[in-house]
Each structure stands twice: as structure tokens, then as C-alpha cells.
Amino acid sequence: MKNNRLKHKRVLWLFLLPGTLLYLFLFAYPTLSGLFYSFTDWDSVSPSYNMVGLDNYKDSFDSLVFRKTLLNNVKFMLSVVIVQTVVSLVLALLLSRNTRTRVFLRALYFLPAILSSVSVGLIWSFVYDPTIGMLNLGLRGAGLDGLAQNWIGDRRIALYAIAAVQVWAHAGQMMIVFIAGLQAIPGELYESARIDGGSRFQLFRKITWPLLAPSSAIVIAYTTIQSFKAFDLIFVMTDGGPNNATEILSTYIYHTAFGNYEFGLASAGSMIFLVVLAILTYLQFKALRTDRAF
Amino acid sequence: MAFKWLGRLMLLLYAAIIAAPLYFVLISAFKPTTAFFADPLGWPQPLTLENFRALFEQQPMLRYFGNSALVTLGTVALDLLLGSLIAYAIVRFGGRIGAFFFALYAAGLIVPTQVNMLPLYALVRKLGWSDHLLGLVVVSVALFLPLTVFMLTGFMRSLSREVLEAGSIDGAGEWRLFARIAIPLSAPALSACATFLFVMSWNDLLMPLLLINGNSKLTLPLALMQFRGEYVTNYTTLLAGVILSAAPMLVLFLFLQRYFIAGMTAGAIKG
Structure with a gap:
């Protein structure tokens, strides 16, 4: 019997083998070799390179562009997290009951999430176009000429204009997470509270909000990481411009490696990126673990 | 009561925020480029498949x-x-x-x-x-x-x-x-x-x-x-491409929404 089981277990190694080899070779090894490249001055073209120690890291933190990039990342992340969490929560509260209209609206709000970010980026570059874009034409049509902007061409607002697109594309998805959380709250809680004369606001504060905490943690954690590693939308809409106003870590890495041929420096950027993401992920796990629901 | 109407208004507004850009893209892709520049927000007049035809002719779409x-x-x-x-x-x-x-x-x-x-x-x-x-x-x-x-x-x-x-x-x-x-x-x-x-x-x-x-x-x-x-300036053809590339996903979404x-x-x- 025991022998039989052991033999069974030995076969299981074959189950692990193909995927794990692939994973080690095309995922784990590249991550490690990225660390190696970050200590070199390789330009991605020449056959040789020199070891430069920690110079790339020092140069990164000394560089104004890199510091601006980090700051942009934080600005982009905070605006997306705040707006997307609030928007998706409000939508979920309004749509938590299952009626036909509500189910339809949920699907409509979710729809942008299935579009490729290239499509979303192109659609919104077009909507934001200063002369023939729907947004400015609409504003002018409504007599609000003063509000018309060069949305993604103006370095003061471009980053936030793209953050709005990110929310447009993903708030519906986060709304679904909140709706699942809301529907798990037992209805009797509300009934008894209402009998005790609780106001709508009190019901929200005393019942909905605390019981929704696990969903809020998921939404905030997911949105934080997703917005921190954004690439596609910015690459499609502004490519980091104007004047680096929308450059974030991922586009900075791409430009440094493939535009400036500073592969080593860009690799150091990748490693810094990874460290920040690891910290964010650790915080996410901690936040989710402390909730009893998990 | 006022609360209920405020809620409905917000739902309607958000539906417009989601749908308006998509609608704008859709009508533009069915317009001749000249008509588009004459009136970007207007209903396609005449409705044309020209942009889609151009894409299939000029590009190896398949x-x-x-x-x-x-x-x-x-x-x-x-x-x-x-x-x-x-x-x-x-x-x-x-x-x-x-x-x-x-x-x-x-x-x-x-x-x-x-x-x-x-x-x-x-x-x-x-x-x-x-x-x-x-x-x-x-x-x-x-x-x-x-x-x-x-x-x-x-x-x-x-x-x-x-x-x-x-x-x-x-x-x-x-x-x-x-x-x-x-x-x-x-x-x-x-x-x-x-x-x-x-x-x-x-x-x-x-x-x-x-x-x-x-x-x-x-x-x-x-x-x-x-x-x-x-x-670069031929928006209507570009948008036809956006619609084509998203079409398979949209059709699947229509039928398998819940999944x-x-x-x-x-x-x-x-x-």
C-alpha cells in the first residue's frame, strides 16, 4: 500500500516538470539576469560590456528624469486609486440589487475592461483631440469654451487625463468586486437596524462600511499595483511626453533601454521597480490576511 | 425620494461617460473622412463601409x-x-x-x-x-x-x-x-x-x-x-481598425457576459 502511494507520488514529478522548466527558463532566469545586467554598462547592441558595480543605481537616483518619473508614478497611482475606489464603490451601492436594468448597467460599465488598452488609448486620444475631439467639441457646444483643453498635450494635466482613462477602463471591474461584497452582507442586519430607526447614513457607516472592508482592501490593493505598473495607456497616448510629464517607471525603462541604448541603466530601473512592487505586494498580503474573510 | 433620484442621475451620467466615447468611435468609423471633418459629432450621412473596405484592401487584416x-x-x-x-x-x-x-x-x-x-x-x-x-x-x-x-x-x-x-x-x-x-x-x-x-x-x-x-x-x-x-489624419479608418480588432471580443462578451x-x-x- 505504502509502496503503491510512493510510486504514485513519483509520477507527480512528471506533472511538474514541463511547466516548471519553462517557468524557470523564461521567467525566473530573466529576473535574475536582469539583476546581473543592472551591474553592467551594456548598451543592448555591442557584444561586450563592463561591470560597473552600483553606478547604475547611483546614476538613477541622481538623475532628474528618474526622480520625476518616480514622482509621476506616485501621482498617477494616488489619483487612480482614490478616484477608482470611490467611483466603483458608489456604482456598486447603486447597483447591488439584482434587477434587469441594474444587471444591464453592470455589463455596460464593465464593458471597457474587455477592450485592449491599445484600443482604449486610441479611442481616448481621439476623444481628447484638441480640435476634432468629442470632449472639446462638447464643451464648446455647451458654451464652456474656457474648459476646453489640450488634454494630453498640456504637461500640467496630461498625467491626470490618462489617469481618468485608466479609471474609465477599470472602475466597472472593481464595481463587481464591491457588488459581490455587498451581496454577501445579510439583509436582516439592515432590516433590524431600520426597525431601530437607523438613518441611511448610519446604516452605511455602521453596517455596510465595516462589513465591506475585505472588498475595499481587495479593490485598493489591486488598483494600487495595477496603476503602479501601468504601461500601455501611456505608451499609446503620450509615450511619456510632453517633456516627460507622463513618464512613469515602465515607460522610462522602455525608453532608456530601446531609445537611449542604456540597457544597464534601464535594468537598474527595473530592479528598483521590482523592489517597490514587492513592498506593495507585501502590504497587500498583510492587508488581506488581517481580514477574517480570508 | 430625492436620494433615489440623485442615484438614478448618477447612474445615467456614468452610463453616458462609458457610452459616449464608444458611440463617437462607432459613428466615426462609418463616415467618409471628409464628412467626419465637416461634422465630427453628426450622424453618418451617408453611412459607409468605405473605411473597413480600405483597411482590408490596404492591410493584411486577415x-x-x-x-x-x-x-x-x-x-x-x-x-x-x-x-x-x-x-x-x-x-x-x-x-x-x-x-x-x-x-x-x-x-x-x-x-x-x-x-x-x-x-x-x-x-x-x-x-x-x-x-x-x-x-x-x-x-x-x-x-x-x-x-x-x-x-x-x-x-x-x-x-x-x-x-x-x-x-x-x-x-x-x-x-x-x-x-x-x-x-x-x-x-x-x-x-x-x-x-x-x-x-x-x-x-x-x-x-x-x-x-x-x-x-x-x-x-x-x-x-x-x-x-x-x-x-495619421485618417481617423475614420484608424477607428474602423479599432472596431475590427475588438469585434471578436465584443461578440463573445455579448454571449458569455457572465463568464x-x-x-x-x-x-x-x-x-
Whole structure:
């Protein structure tokens, strides 16, 4: 019997083998070799390179562009997290009951999430176009000429204009997470509270909000990481411009490696990126673990 | 009462925010370019398929569709196969071995493509896989594997141990247990995972951008990026391309809405 089981277990190694080899070779090894490249001055073209120690890291933190990039990342992340969490929560509260209209609206709000970010980026570059874009034409049509902007061409607002697109594309998805959380709250809680004369606001504060905490943690954690590693939308809409106003870590890495041929420096950027993401992920796990629901 | 109307107003407003850009794109793609510049917001007058015809005439659209379909289907199928084998082994091993392999893949969840893009680019070029669709499939499979393993292991853990134990006492080997019991019972998780991988892979920009440069190998998102350069002022044709590239996904969404919403949300949360 025991022998039989052991033999069974030995076969299981074959189950692990193909995927794990692939994973080690095309995922784990590249991550490690990225660390190696970050200590070199390789330009991605020449056959040789020199070891430069920690110079790339020092140069990164000394560089104004890199510091601006980090700051942009934080600005982009905070605006997306705040707006997307609030928007998706409000939508979920309004749509938590299952009626036909509500189910339809949920699907409509979710729809942008299935579009490729290239499509979303192109659609919104077009909507934001200063002369023939729907947004400015609409504003002018409504007599609000003063509000018309060069949305993604103006370095003061471009980053936030793209953050709005990110929310447009993903708030519906986060709304679904909140709706699942809301529907798990037992209805009797509300009934008894209402009998005790609780106001709508009190019901929200005393019942909905605390019981929704696990969903809020998921939404905030997911949105934080997703917005921190954004690439596609910015690459499609502004490519980091104007004047680096929308450059974030991922586009900075791409430009440094493939535009400036500073592969080593860009690799150091990748490693810094990874460290920040690891910290964010650790915080996410901690936040989710402390909730009893998990 | 006032509260209720405020709520309805907000729902209506958000519906407009979602729908207006899509509507704008839709009407523009069915307009002649000249009519578009004369009145960008107006109803297409006359309604024309000219933009779509131009795309098919000037671009190898069918080839791009084929490339995207090949890469997406290959990636989804291989990821599900390899991922479910690994998840099954992790659950059956259990103990320290199971925990080790689970942690190995979970660690991969932290590392996004954006971090791995440079070394992957260098590695693929060294291997001579650049500009091969098959190379793109293999790299994509590896990239999505951590998430696939994570989702499927979570589900397979919940399968009743007794069912599997009973099978193994009956003398069924692991292969049979896997194929006859674990896989059919995991159908809900597999379909959620498949939907998620399908959307991610069909829409992926970064990997094709790094690995593909030949004209004949472009996937749809890359082809769109190229059209943007070619149709700089010809918005209506570019938008026809946007609609075409999203069409298969939209049709699937229409019919499999519930699976899309459930699968993509599960994938997002687990990732």
C-alpha cells in the first residue's frame, strides 16, 4: 500500500516538470539576469560590456528624469486609486440589487475592461483631440469654451487625463468586486437596524462600511499595483511626453533601454521597480490576511 | 425620494461617460473622412463601409487576425494544460514539496512583465526566437503561468480529498485521476481561468512589442499601433481598425457576459 502511494507520488514529478522548466527558463532566469545586467554598462547592441558595480543605481537616483518619473508614478497611482475606489464603490451601492436594468448597467460599465488598452488609448486620444475631439467639441457646444483643453498635450494635466482613462477602463471591474461584497452582507442586519430607526447614513457607516472592508482592501490593493505598473495607456497616448510629464517607471525603462541604448541603466530601473512592487505586494498580503474573510 | 433620484442621475451620467466615447468611435468609423471633418459629432450621412473596405484592401487584416488567434489560442491552451498539471501535483504532493512549488509560482505573481521585459528581450534575441509567433506563444505561456497555477491550485485544494483518495485506493493511477476526476471537477475554475487568459493574451501589447517586428507577424494591438502611424489624419479608418480588432471580443462578451465578468474579476483579484 505504502509502496503503491510512493510510486504514485513519483509520477507527480512528471506533472511538474514541463511547466516548471519553462517557468524557470523564461521567467525566473530573466529576473535574475536582469539583476546581473543592472551591474553592467551594456548598451543592448555591442557584444561586450563592463561591470560597473552600483553606478547604475547611483546614476538613477541622481538623475532628474528618474526622480520625476518616480514622482509621476506616485501621482498617477494616488489619483487612480482614490478616484477608482470611490467611483466603483458608489456604482456598486447603486447597483447591488439584482434587477434587469441594474444587471444591464453592470455589463455596460464593465464593458471597457474587455477592450485592449491599445484600443482604449486610441479611442481616448481621439476623444481628447484638441480640435476634432468629442470632449472639446462638447464643451464648446455647451458654451464652456474656457474648459476646453489640450488634454494630453498640456504637461500640467496630461498625467491626470490618462489617469481618468485608466479609471474609465477599470472602475466597472472593481464595481463587481464591491457588488459581490455587498451581496454577501445579510439583509436582516439592515432590516433590524431600520426597525431601530437607523438613518441611511448610519446604516452605511455602521453596517455596510465595516462589513465591506475585505472588498475595499481587495479593490485598493489591486488598483494600487495595477496603476503602479501601468504601461500601455501611456505608451499609446503620450509615450511619456510632453517633456516627460507622463513618464512613469515602465515607460522610462522602455525608453532608456530601446531609445537611449542604456540597457544597464534601464535594468537598474527595473530592479528598483521590482523592489517597490514587492513592498506593495507585501502590504497587500498583510492587508488581506488581517481580514477574517480570508 | 430625492436620494433615489440623485442615484438614478448618477447612474445615467456614468452610463453616458462609458457610452459616449464608444458611440463617437462607432459613428466615426462609418463616415467618409471628409464628412467626419465637416461634422465630427453628426450622424453618418451617408453611412459607409468605405473605411473597413480600405483597411482590408490596404492591410493584411486577415493575417493579423490569424496571428492574434494563433497566439491567443496557443497561449490559453498551453497555459491551461501546464497550469492544471502543476496545480494538481501541488495539491497531491501537499506538505513541504507542495508548499515549495506553490511559493515558487506565487513569487512570480510579484514580478510583472514590465520588470522582466529587458532580460526577456535579450534572451529571446540570443535564442533567435525574435519575430517568431511560436516564440511569442512560449514566452507568453511562461508569463501567465504563475497566475494560472495560483488560480487553479486554489480551486483544486477545495476538491474533496476523499474523492481523490477513493480513486487512488481503487488503483487508478495519477494520470487517470487527473484526467477523469480532477479536470472535470475543476471545469468552473478552468473556464474562469480560460476567459481571463483569453482577454489578457488577445489584448497584450508589451510582449509582442518586444518580440515581434516583422510586418507579417503583427498581432492586432501591434497592427493598430502601426495603423496610427500610417493613418495619421485618417481617423475614420484608424477607428474602423479599432472596431475590427475588438469585434471578436465584443461578440463573445455579448454571449458569455457572465463568464467574462466572473472570470476576469477572479483573475484580477487573484493576480
